[in-house]
Amino acid sequence: MSEKPSPTIRDVAKRASVSAITVSRVVNNSGYVGQETRGRVEAAIAELGYVPNTLARSLRSRSTNALALILTDITNPFWTTVGRGVEDTANEAGFTVILGNTDESETKQEKYLHTVLQQQVDGVILVPASSSAEPILFIQEQNTPVVVMDRRVDCDDVDVVRVDSTGGAHQLVRLLLSQGHRRIAVLSGPSGISTSEDRIAGYRRALAEAGLGHDAEVVITGGFNQQSGYEMAWQVLNMTPRPSALFTGNNFIGLGALRALREAKLRIPEDISLVSFDDQLPDFSVEPFLTVVAQPAYEIGQRATELLLSRLAGTAPAAYQEIVMPTELIVRRSTRPVQGAELKDAIMVH
Amino acid sequence: MSEKPSPTIRDVAKRASVSAITVSRVVNNSGYVGQETRGRVEAAIAELGYVPNTLARSLRSRSTNALALILTDITNPFWTTVGRGVEDTANEAGFTVILGNTDESETKQEKYLHTVLQQQVDGVILVPASSSAEPILFIQEQNTPVVVMDRRVDCDDVDVVRVDSTGGAHQLVRLLLSQGHRRIAVLSGPSGISTSEDRIAGYRRALAEAGLGHDAEVVITGGFNQQSGYEMAWQVLNMTPRPSALFTGNNFIGLGALRALREAKLRIPEDISLVSFDDQLPDFSVEPFLTVVAQPAYEIGQRATELLLSRLAGTAPAAYQEIVMPTELIVRRSTRPVQGAELKDAIMVH
DNA sequence: CTGTTAGCGCGTTCAG
DNA sequence: CTGAACGCGCTAACAG
Numbered sequence: 001m002s003e004k005p006s007p008t009i010r011d012v013a014k015r016a017s018v019s020a021i022t023v024s025r026v027v028n029n030s031g032y033v034g035q036e037t038r039g040r041v042e043a044a045i046a047e048l049g050y051v052p053n054t055l056a057r058s059l060r061s062r063s064t065n066a067l068a069l070i071l072t073d074i075t076n077p078f079w080t081t082v083g084r085g086v087e088d089t090a091n092e093a094g095f096t097v098i099l100g101n102t103d104e105s106e107t108k109q110e111k112y113l114h115t116v117l118q119q120q121v122d123g124v125i126l127v128p129a130s131s132s133a134e135p136i137l138f139i140q141e142q143n144t145p146v147v148v149m150d151r152r153v154d155c156d157d158v159d160v161v162r163v164d165s166t167g168g169a170h171q172l173v174r175l176l177l178s179q180g181h182r183r184i185a186v187l188s189g190p191s192g193i194s195t196s197e198d199r200i201a202g203y204r205r206a207l208a209e210a211g212l213g214h215d216a217e218v219v220i221t222g223g224f225n226q227q228s229g230y231e232m233a234w235q236v237l238n239m240t241p242r243p244s245a246l247f248t249g250n251n252f253i254g255l256g257a258l259r260a261l262r263e264a265k266l267r268i269p270e271d272i273s274l275v276s277f278d279d280q281l282p283d284f285s286v287e288p289f290l291t292v293v294a295q296p297a298y299e300i301g302q303r304a305t306e307l308l309l310s311r312l313a314g315t316a317p318a319a320y321q322e323i324v325m326p327t328e329l330i331v332r333r334s335t336r337p338v339q340g341a342e343l344k345d346a347i348m349v350h
Numbered sequence: 351m352s353e354k355p356s357p358t359i360r361d362v363a364k365r366a367s368v369s370a371i372t373v374s375r376v377v378n379n380s381g382y383v384g385q386e387t388r389g390r391v392e393a394a395i396a397e398l399g400y401v402p403n404t405l406a407r408s409l410r411s412r413s414t415n416a417l418a419l420i421l422t423d424i425t426n427p428f429w430t431t432v433g434r435g436v437e438d439t440a441n442e443a444g445f446t447v448i449l450g451n452t453d454e455s456e457t458k459q460e461k462y463l464h465t466v467l468q469q470q471v472d473g474v475i476l477v478p479a480s481s482s483a484e485p486i487l488f489i490q491e492q493n494t495p496v497v498v499m500d501r502r503v504d505c506d507d508v509d510v511v512r513v514d515s516t517g518g519a520h521q522l523v524r525l526l527l528s529q530g531h532r533r534i535a536v537l538s539g540p541s542g543i544s545t546s547e548d549r550i551a552g553y554r555r556a557l558a559e560a561g562l563g564h565d566a567e568v569v570i571t572g573g574f575n576q577q578s579g580y581e582m583a584w585q586v587l588n589m590t591p592r593p594s595a596l597f598t599g600n601n602f603i604g605l606g607a608l609r610a611l612r613e614a615k616l617r618i619p620e621d622i623s624l625v626s627f628d629d630q631l632p633d634f635s636v637e638p639f640l641t642v643v644a645q646p647a648y649e650i651g652q653r654a655t656e657l658l659l660s661r662l663a664g665t666a667p668a669a670y671q672e673i674v675m676p677t678e679l680i681v682r683r684s685t686r687p688v689q690g691a692e693l694k695d696a697i698m699v700h
Numbered sequence: 701c702t703g704t705t706a707g708c709g710c711g712t713t714c715a716g
Numbered sequence: 717c718t719g720a721a722c723g724c725g726c727t728a729a730c731a732g
Contacts, residue, residue, distance in 0.1 A: 005493070006492055006493060008724095008725055008726085009725065009726065009727095010725080010726095018702080018703090019702070019703050019704080020703095020725090020726075020727085021702080021703065021704085021726090021727070021728095022701095022702060022703075024726070024727060025702090025727095028727090030727095031701085031702090032701050032702085033701070033702085034701060034702085037701080037702080049491055049492075051464070051467050051468055051492060052468055052725090052726080053409075053468065053470060053724090053725055053726070054468040054469045054470065055405050055408050055409045055414070055469070055470050055724090055725080055726090056409055056708090056724070056725035056726040056727090057725080057726055057727075058405050058708095058726090059403075059405045059406055059409055059708050059709065059710090059724090059725080059726075059727095060707080060708050060725080060726045060727045060728080061708090061726080061727065061728085062708070064405070074430075075430065080424075080425065096465065098448070099449065114401070115446065117401050118401055118402055118403065118404040119404045119405070120403060120404065120405050141399055142356055142399075142401060143355070143356060358708090358709055358710085359709065359710065359711095360709080360710095368718080368719090369718070369719050369720080370709090370710080370711090370719090371710095371711075371712095371718075371719065371720085372717095372718065372719075374710070374711060375711095375718090378711085380711090381717085381718090382717050382718085383717075383718085384717060384718085387717085387718085402709090402710080403708090403709050403710070405708090405709080405710090406708070406709035406710040406711090406724090407709080407710055407711075408710095408724095409708095409709080409710075409711095409724050409725065409726090410709080410710045410711045410712075410723085410724055411710085411711065411712090411724090412724075
């Protein structure tokens with residue numbers, strides 16, 4: 001393994017008997033270069049196996065053509081799909097994407113923000129771990145454009161791309177109400193996160209419009225993960241009277257609840273109804289049967305990236321944008337009209 | 351939004367009435383700096399909101415503290431787990447990880463390799479899209495250390511971390527043989543990929559040791575994905591006589607086969623036996639029941655990264671390493687001894 | 701169409 | 717313990 005250093009632009013220049021800048025123009029397809037000169041340069045590049053140094057390029061040109069995508073849970077298929085939307089859109093425009101995963105931790109988020117800003121990314125797409133405005137301001141202080149994705153924050157001066165969580169929850173709960181359900185439990189995410197709270201708000205609005213109230217006990221908050229969904233579901237199953245329907249605040253909470261219901265030997269929808277925010281991945285061992293409100297995950301990533309790129313290009317409207325995307329109600333087979341008798345038949349589980 | 355440029359190390363130096371290099375020493379904790387001086391510098395950093403420029407740092411120090419991880423399918427949970435092993439190990443050592451997804455395409459792989467080498471990553475972990483030595487040589491030409499993961503390549507002068515695919519397949523097929531299965535179909539990945547071929551080799555060895563041969567028709571190759579598994583399984587189901595057992599070459603092929611078997615209304619293991627390479631993700635709607643050979647996914651990533659880091663540190667043995675990790679047979683409930691009658695009872699499906 | 705000059709922000713080298 | 721000079725590899729700004 002010989003230790004000869006990688007060839008630089010000057011080595012290529014020398015070999016092709018031109019100046020460094022000419023090589024630069026050939027590599028970047030910028031400016032005018034004569035046919036014959038270009039040929040010589042390209043030959044020299046091939047012979048030397050020259051690979052341009054992006055670091056130096058970015059240092060000089062003050063632009064890395066890289067975006068940071070900072071999200072909360074890369075193991076969640078919803079986020080992988082969003083991520084793909086971001087990546088595809090960015091790549092198409094010649095940008096690379098640097099990914100950071102915060103696990104909903106503000107500390108990790110801060111760490112990643114520092115890292116990517118040090119790396120001089122041209123822009124940031126952030127799924128904030130809290131609704132605090134501080135991280136946003138920190139990014140903006142570095143003159144770096146930022147788009148907040150999925151969640152609202154306590155800050156008006158920033159671009160946001162999200163879905164209508166309140167509306168989606170409202171639809172789901174109205175469906176349950178129309179089937180006669182009256183005691184409906186909500187298993188939501190962390191309080192302090194807008195999606196989590198908006199979904200509860202949609203639930204409350206649906207009940208209020210129907211002239212109904214609800215026990216405080218049936219509204220539960222936890223984490224946006226399976227374990228939490230599992231635990232919250234058991235909590236619900238132990239209530240007296242037991243709710244006749246569950247509304248879970250995201251896909252993972254829904255999965256956890258599903259497991260709890262199976263352990264409790266409750267059939268869906270015969271014994272209990274279940275609806276959820278977020279569609280589930282197709283599972284090839286069973287037919288899809290969960291009634292859900294689906295989010296346009298890929299498109300969310302796409303729109304957020306487009307907005308960010310237009311800011312970078314200076315083609316975005318001056319005013320900060322808030323893009324709210326619609327959700328889609330998909331009715332399948334996990335709910336059922338409540339039977340007259342069932343209303344009083346509140347069995348204790350466990 | 352005022353357009354003042356981000357503060358540089360010199361701005362901090364001026365504000366603290368020291369030289370730039372002193373600031374550098376404070377930031378990097380290198381060299382001696384007096385207590386009092388350090389205090390002034392830290393104050394200046396905080397007041398200015400100074401964030402060091404990694405680009406310039408790396409350009410100067412000729413090291414980015416970044417590794418590239420190039421793999422073939424990020425949507426496969428096996429690879430996400432491997433990736434986590436890489437990421438955790440790298441982060442612990444102060445390295446960041448740049449991820450590239452090739453979808454088993456040599457073209458995409460080449461594109462990513464170019465990108466990350468331009469970005470001056472300190473090392474590459476590659477899951478090669480083919481067994482060609484060329485990409486390896488290309489990386490090594492840039493004086494960049496590389497570890498090949500999961501697959502063998504036509505190149506001896508490179509570090510490799512993989513599992514014993516032949517051995518794992520051998521165990522699985524021996525289990526089937528011991529239960530009396532004689533006509534066993536293999537649904538494997540692309541030919542030309544060592545894992546795919548090694549798993550077929552293990553199958554052949556098990557049969558040969560039992561003094562048995564097999565029809566060429568029951569050995570099928572396709573892609574390492576669900577769609578391909580689904581199609582290959584249907585192909586098997588239409589054979590006469592129909593194989594009494596299936597061995598699928600990875601988790602996704604297994605999932606696709608599962609779907610085909612369900613569509614064909616075949617019960618497992620009553621109507622047909624199924625074993626697979628790779629364990630499946632826990633699915634909360636059904637108990638795990640598939641008999642598999644599991645790979646230590648996380649540890650594979652970990653070992654590969656450790657090896658790469660030790661190369662960077664210069665602490666690795668001079669000779670190239672080939673680390674072959676063991677697989678684990680997990681017997682569950684997807685196979686069953688073949689019944690005497692069944693052997694002749696080769697029903698056509700469809 | 702091509703070249704010269706300068707300097708991006710930082711850290712190594714060597715001298716105080 | 718601190719600093720001055722220099723250059724990493726590349727391109728912006730200006731010549732010609």
